[in-house]
Amino acid sequence: MRCGKGEEVIMSVRLRTRPTLAGQMLVLQLAIVIVVLVAVAAVSLAQSAATFNRVEGRRVTLLAEQLSSSPALRFNLRNPAPEETLAPTLQTSLAQSGVSSITVADSGGKVVAATNPTLIGTDLTYGDPSGDKRRGWSGQLNGELVAQVPVLSDQQETLGDQIGTVMVGEHSPSVLQRLRGASSYLAIYLGIACVLGLLGSWLLARRIKRQTLGLEPREIAGLAEHREAMLYGLAEGVVALDPHSRVTLVNDVGRRLLDLPEDAVGKSLNELGIEGRLREVLSGDDEARDAVVVRRGRVLVMNRMSVLKDGRSLGSVTTLRDRTELAQLERELGSFRSSAELLRAQTHEFANQLHTISGLIQIGEYDEVVTYVGALNRYRESLDLTVTRRVHDTTVAALLMAKSSLAAERRVELRVSERTTLLRLDPSLSADIATVLGNLVDNAVDAAAQSGTPLSPAWVEVELRQDAASVEIVVRDSGPGVAPELAQEVFAHGFTTKAAAEGERGIGLAMTRMICRRRGGEVAVTNLDEGGAAFIARMSTQRTPEGAR
Incomplete structure (x- = not known):
């Protein structure tokens, strides 16, 4: 609905003629002062009448008795x-x-x-x-x-x-x-009280005006309405904390993403049971940019900003975005990227082998060609036989074959432990085990490739153990190991084994822990005595309730 220019002028005149908050407060305080002064005068008159009745009553009674x-x-x-x-x-x-x-x-x-x-x-x-x-x-x-x-x-x-x-x-x-007979100082007292009341009213009006940043009540009400509409209309979560880490504001999306109760406002982070990485991001001293936090099966990207006024901290505001589905898509994209890397590595390997065979033919070493082709065939058959004999699940076996080629390209030997035993699994469990295994092997290959030397070849060993209730995945490597102080933080903070040394945050191992916990298990890391690290992941073969953490 549009207004004409005349209506706009009338509305603007009405807004200008409406008394301001300071003016309203001043008038109200003046009215209170006047009422108090009238009450004081009435009390003074009542006291004067009581004094007259008491003193003069005794005098006229005494005269009448005389x-x-x-x-x-x-x-x-x-x-x-x-x-x-x-x-x-x-x-x-x-x-x-x-x-x-x-x-x-x-x-x-x-x-x-x-x-x-x-x-x-x-x-x-x-x-x-x-x-x-x-x-x-x-x-x-x-x-x-x-x-x-x-x-x-x-x-x-x-x-x-x-x-x-x-x-x-x-x-x-x-x-x-x-009034004339009252104290001669009554007028002075009333005048002083009036002046003090006026001064106090003016100072109070100025203070309220300053505290409301010069805004009038209608403007404050409008801002509150706009803030409510903005906060509860956002697709992102918003959490505001005061300097004492108490929640002062949280919208519906933020309450849902963090699983907070309805009465979360006014409670501290300790009372809400928020610990670990999430607490560090919410109450951290530094402003966080796109910090990744895994919270009860959700991958959250958080941005925190401190609120300062006149050099004084008023708290912080943190926005949250749910990136669980995006992380799932990234994981699927990673599997496609891994497949492409595998094909590239195999192409590179086959090209090298063909170049070797072509060179032997060109120099006339036909017997060497036969010997070389036989050796390649025996190695491939040995690898296939080793993996398929111990790993009967085709998805996991194919993954190990693919990772073996990728590791070989990076001069890392991928071994399958003789203690490995894995039967055919349920498709959903097989997919989760392949995801966890692929992530741990990639991290192990990255760590081993950085520390491998000609005298000390790099290696990664995979061991899969299965019983009636669970599957255990153990991935050992010859890398530098994991610093003891990061043994838990690599999961809680979403570090990857490669990024742990660089201090960058990712979601690789955090996703691994989330999958293990969803399957009723856990993942941990220990350092080997001879050097390197061992990641141990356990998952239950039983179906877990939807949403279990």
């Missing part, structure tokens, strides 16, 4: 016109105490004297909710802080009877008066 216990007031209450005799006393008390009002009522609750003359003759309002006039009471009444105290008779015949009530009132200050 007046109620005054003999003059008791005497005047019994007079026929108490308002005339009590008025001076009330005005004097009002002036001396500074209260707002003083009211005196008789035993019936009718006001007989007051500093406010308009109240004389009216009924006194009692604040006690129980309505008991003989009880003293203090509290807020009609906007005033009031204390009401009963006046008791001191006459012998009416001793203890209530003859009246004294009420002293004090006006409660307004909110503005309370």
